[in-house]
Structure formats: structure tokens, C-alpha cells
Amino acid sequence: MKSYEVNFDGLVGPTHNYGGLSYGNVASQSNSQQSSNPKEAALQGLAKMKALMDMGFQQGVLAPQERPDVAVLRRLGFAGSDAQVIQQAAKEAMPLLVASCSASSMWVANAATVSPSADTADGRVHFTAANLNCKYHRSIEHPTTSRVLGAMFADQQHFAHHAALPAVAQFGDEGAANHTRFCRAYGEAGVEFFVFGRSAFDTRYPAPQKYPARQTLEASQAVARLHGLREEGVVYAQQNPSVIDQGVFHNDVIAVGNGEVLFYHEDAFLETDRMLAELSSKLAKVGGKFQSVCVPRSAVTVDDAVRSYLFNSQLLSRPDGSMLLIVPEECRGNERVWQYLQGLTGSGGVIGEVKVFDLKQSMQNGGGPACLRLRVALNQTELAAVNPGVIMTAPLYDSLTQWVERHYRDRMTENDLADPQLLLECRAALDELTQILKLGAVYPFQIN
Ligand code: SUG
Numbered sequence: 001m002k003s004y005e006v007n008f009d010g011l012v013g014p015t016h017n018y019g020g021l022s023y024g025n026v027a028s029q030s031n032s033q034q035s036s037n038p039k040e041a042a043l044q045g046l047a048k049m050k051a052l053m054d055m056g057f058q059q060g061v062l063a064p065q066e067r068p069d070v071a072v073l074r075r076l077g078f079a080g081s082d083a084q085v086i087q088q089a090a091k092e093a094m095p096l097l098v099a100s101c102s103a104s105s106m107w108v109a110n111a112a113t114v115s116p117s118a119d120t121a122d123g124r125v126h127f128t129a130a131n132l133n134c135k136y137h138r139s140i141e142h143p144t145t146s147r148v149l150g151a152m153f154a155d156q157q158h159f160a161h162h163a164a165l166p167a168v169a170q171f172g173d174e175g176a177a178n179h180t181r182f183c184r185a186y187g188e189a190g191v192e193f194f195v196f197g198r199s200a201f202d203t204r205y206p207a208p209q210k211y212p213a214r215q216t217l218e219a220s221q222a223v224a225r226l227h228g229l230r231e232e233g234v235v236y237a238q239q240n241p242s243v244i245d246q247g248v249f250h251n252d253v254i255a256v257g258n259g260e261v262l263f264y265h266e267d268a269f270l271e272t273d274r275m276l277a278e279l280s281s282k283l284a285k286v287g288g289k290f291q292s293v294c295v296p297r298s299a300v301t302v303d304d305a306v307r308s309y310l311f312n313s314q315l316l317s318r319p320d321g322s323m324l325l326i327v328p329e330e331c332r333g334n335e336r337v338w339q340y341l342q343g344l345t346g347s348g349g350v351i352g353e354v355k356v357f358d359l360k361q362s363m364q365n366g367g368g369p370a371c372l373r374l375r376v377a378l379n380q381t382e383l384a385a386v387n388p389g390v391i392m393t394a395p396l397y398d399s400l401t402q403w404v405e406r407h408y409r410d411r412m413t414e415n416d417l418a419d420p421q422l423l424l425e426c427r428a429a430l431d432e433l434t435q436i437l438k439l440g441a442v443y444p445f446q447i448n
Pocket of ligand 1: 017019020022025028029104107110138177250252253365367368371
């Protein structure tokens, strides 16, 4: 049976802003308080989705969340009408209002970890929503994420959904940003590769000194258990703590994998040789031939990787067996990175072409092409069971573009977040969006 990797991209929400909310994420911290352009951000994301669809890849869309999240502000003690809640928060606790307005759900690589049916014990596609426990503004995403994923992948015969792990730092889980799957073909059994930043319970593992390690070993192991993965189909590896301290807050900022290929930076992992050998032998057991492409620090430094997001790229398989790398414009702006990429594609290796996308609005908050997509490997029957409303088509692209043009502002600063009118605008937009994407009622304002 035919199988596919479907990329579901996060649609940027109407409150996209630079809140400086992510300590350890260099871009988020350095662009804090700059004015943003939500309309441009959403259109940049849609242009990438359209381009991939036009190239023949399967493309889907994942809806943004209700923001400002008035319900979480109420849980923090703000009261009165919705407008009063927003105004009181703006006056007394602006950072909490900013956090409740973040459009961070656009980075859907963090929405969930997904295991395809060929890997799981019950033969269903499994999803575990990520608790995103490290940052308050992200920890409030998972209840709506679960409802949206449930509306997209509703058929219980094919899809199984798990609630986010317990909401404590010991089970900090950032979803697919620290998870990659290797396989010979998307529909065949593969090897799931979980990368963690620290162990919560075993003090023998080192940990970063400056910035937080968001993903724990124990969280990754829990997800593998929930999904019913075989031990022979799983490899765990630790991220190098020193790169976390240099701003690599997720493994997908320093490595990307697809099919039988891992593209990674020399400094990305601890015990790299052991890890590569385990990936290679486990992939061989399911008929695959593991290949790694290591980028040496002499060619591209960790700092270059963090600034350019070279590894936060999408590595896509083309029908002829070669691979295409989708990188952000910032890679072209970095001389060493661009030179490396020219050499890579000219070398006759597996990565044959690079395509560049302008995603500046998202990049300024630390989100590149790979952050903006959640990969779901599906066979033909499973793809047919996905809610068709969320699969990208030319007419859907047109309706979403018009929807953005109608509802989004082209400038947003902290002051705008305090405007109670923004909440009404966002709810009107999202209500319409759930109809366009045929999601039913998924937002708090629709169900409470
Ligand atoms: O969690 N930025 C996100 C970026 C996530 C990128 N995702 C992956 N690498 N997969 C984060 O740090 C910034 C929000 C702000 O500062 O306004 C933010 O949440």
C-alpha cells in the first residue's frame, strides 16, 4: 500500500507577537518587544504550505489557538467580564497577559509526538500531546491541541490519542521537536529516535548549566511506552548539554532526519558514535540502510547553526530517491552556511537540492521551517480517514489567504494585546476558521 509523510503546518494565529517569553531561545529573547506583523507571518507560512503542495508533497494545516486565553487569566485570579480580565491583567501583570496572548501554537513540531501505525503495538497511529511544561505560555497549549488533533484524526479505528504527560518539569515533553523517525519507506516499520536534554531521576546524566533542558529522558520513555513501541524500534540519545547552553533549545535546531538519513552537526549529541551504531543496526533489522551526514564545526559553528537555523530545515524525499532541504532565508544570509550548502548539493550525495523560504516573522521568535510542521506518516487508508477539511488544496489555500487578509492586523505591539477588541476579532476569525477547516467546536469560547 502507498504511504506518505504528510506535513501539517501550524497556521500562525492573529496575535503573533514578540513577547520575549522563551529563556534559552536566542531569537525570542533578542527580538523581545519589537513590533510584529501577524498578517505577514500567516501569509509567509501559507506560502510555504502552498509551495510544498505544488511540488507534489502531501500537505495539511493545523489550526491556531484561542488567544488571548481569558480562561487561564481567570485561573490566575483576574475576574469580571472578558474585557475587565484583559484590562486588569494589562494593568497589574503585563507579562501574564503577554503569555496568554502568545501565538506559539504555530510551532506545531512541539504540538505532539506521533508514531506511525507500522511502529505501534496496536497498528494505529499514536499521538501524545506535548505538555510543553518548560514555559508557561506553551504549557497552556495542550488541551486545545488535543481537541484540534482529535477533530483532525477522529477515526478511532486508525488513530489513538494520549493526553499530555503529567505537568511537572520531570516529565517535560516538547513533542516531535526532539523526535525523528528513520525508515526505508514511510509505511514500513522504522526506528524512532528520541533525543533528551537531561534525566530527571538519574543523576549520572550531565545537564546544561545555563539554559533549561526542556525534554527529559523519562518523558521520552513514557511516550514510547504509551505508543506501544518495540525496544528494537527505539533509540534514545542525549543532546550535548553545551549546545543547549549555546541556544539549541530543541534537538531540531541542530539535527534533522528523514527516511534513512540523519543530517546533524558534529556537536549535536553526546556519545555520537555509539548512537550512530545503534541507529544503524536497528534500522538494518527492519531492512533499512542508515546514512548520516555530519556537518563539521570547522565548516559551520554551533553559533552559525543557531543564527541561520540550518538544521531546522525540512528534509523531504523526492520520488527519484534524492532529498530536498527546505531552509529559511537566514541560511542564505550566513556566508559559511550558504557555502556549506552549495558544497553539499554539489557533492552528488543524497541531499540534492536546497530551497529557501522567507519565514522571518516566525524566525524572529525562534521558529524555522521544521518548527512549523508536524510530520505524520500515513498509509493510503489512514490518509483517507483524516478529516479532509485540513488537507491543503488550491481552493483551501485561497480561502485561508482571504481569511487572513480579512481578519489579521499588520502590526502588533504590547499595547495592542491590552485592547479588549482584539479578543473579539480573534474569536470571530477562529469561529470562521473552524467552519473553513470543518473542525467543529474546538475552542474554549465555542464549548463553554
Ligand atoms: O518554544 N518560541 C518557541 C519556538 C519553538 C520552536 N520550535 C522548535 N524548535 N521545534 C519556543 O521557544 C517565543 C514566544 C515569544 O517570545 O513571544 C516562543 O515561544
